[in-house]
Amino acid sequence: MDKIAGLAAAAELFKVLGNESRLALVWLLSTGPLTVGALADKAGLSQPLVSQHLRTLRHAGLVTSEREGKEIRYALADQHVAHVVLDAIAHVQEPNEQGNQQ
Template sequence: MVGAATGRESSPLSVADADRLAEIMQALGSSVRLRILSALRYRPSTVTELSELLQIGQTTASNHLRLLRHLSLVSGSRDGRHIHYSLFDDHVSELLDEAIGHLEHLPTRG
């Protein structure tokens, strides 16, 4: 995408890159999806494990994981009947870390 790694940080986003990035940012606009990504930072998990950990229904977890997988934010590896989900790569973890770190710079609500 865009940034120091691509050498395109000094030019505006193309329409295609802006559309793709907006789609990813919309996915990150869900507290459930952010909690799923946060849980996957620590270890790969199945839908069942995530639903128990986050106290959400398995169908809800599965639907969110499908979108996250479609956007290449998570990947899944099959082990028999189970799929173990993990973050797609280190960039997803870094993106999440930056967003969480930004919380420290925001004024408290109250």
């Protein structure tokens, strides 16, 4: 099979998104920029853990950061990743063919 352009990069994207906490952070950031503290509160995670996940997301080019005074606000680099995550959540919440939730 010939290599499909972008397939390897897409697989790497799914590896990064293959963590429930990182999915939660992307979901939270889909509504707008937030600080580490706000993300930790809303996600129910510790600030060090949120910082670690944000570092992974930033390294993958999915999240950007901008300093505002003493705080850093994190935002999605673009809305494409939000669409992927939100569509995946909507997909798993749809009833399957037998009418049962997955």
